[in-house]
Structure formats: structure tokens, C-alpha cells
Amino acid sequence: MKLVDYLVVRMGRVTRDQLASLAIQNQDVLHELIHLIQAGNQTQRMKGSWVLSGVHQLKPEVLKSYYPTLIACLTNEMVGGVKRELLRCFEGGLMSDVIEEELIVITMGWVTDEHQDLAVRYACFRLLPPLLKQYPELQMELSQQVDLYRMKFGKFP
Secondary structure (H helix, E strand, O other), X not given: OOHHHOOOOOOOHHHHHHHHHHHHHOHHHHHHHHHHHHHOOXXXXXXXXXXXXXXXXXXXXXXXXXXXXXXXXXXXXXXXXXXXXXXXXXXXXXXXHHHHHHHHHHHHHHOOOOOOOHHHHHHHHXXXXXXXXXXXXXXXXXXXXXXXXXXXXXOOO
């Protein structure tokens, strides 16, 4: 099976869910999906990350071993839709302290970055509260950043 044949512009929800189920059942498909998210063209990265967030919805623990790779992808990615879907792969996931800290660094930088897509900022805003439970000073900083953003631009998110 070649995932590139399915990760196309008009790929629909049914195909996405079928590919997510297949990736859960077959490690080779999951590896290919991760590889395309890392090195594919923009469409492949966008659709691949969407499938990966579907994997997370169905069986979040499957992605745990891939968190370091996904963090690296987030760090290097320029497309907002890919960032948003990759961020969704961390929602409610059990992460090591190192992964949590790396995710906090990334999302704190993006949450009120006006150059980020609104959907990316919103995904960061949803991810941060549970991650910041043990960091009250960062909770306060997040609150201040959001307040400043609201004063400057109106509403947030």
C-alpha cells in the first residue's frame, strides 16, 4: 500500500478514518505516515497529519513513542494546518516530563504569536492549561499574554 496515493487534496473524512484505523493495526503504515509527515510535500504533510490526529482520536497510546519525532516536526513545520493537527496528537496524551517541557516551550511561543494561524493559537491555548498545572508562574504568564493579546487585537482565541 502506498499512502501517497491516498494523501491527496480531496481526501475525505471516510478515507482519513480508514487510514487511521489501518495505521493503528499496521506498524509499517504508521511508519510510512510519520515519514511522509516529516519529509513529504505540503499536501502529504497536511493530509498525513490529519490522519495522524485520527490515530490519536482512536488510540492515543499508539503515538506515545513517536512524540519526540512529532516535537521535531512541530519545530520545523511552517504550515499552520499541519501544526494544528500535530498539536491535536498531544491532547490528553501521557507524556514524559521532557516532552511536556518541549511542548510547553513551543506552545507558549505560539499561543499569542499573531503570525501563527488562529487555529494553531487556539490549539496551543487548549493544550497549555493541563501542561501548566505544576507551573503556576507560567499559568500567570499565559493569562497575561492572552490579556495583552485581547487588549491589542480584540478577542482571543
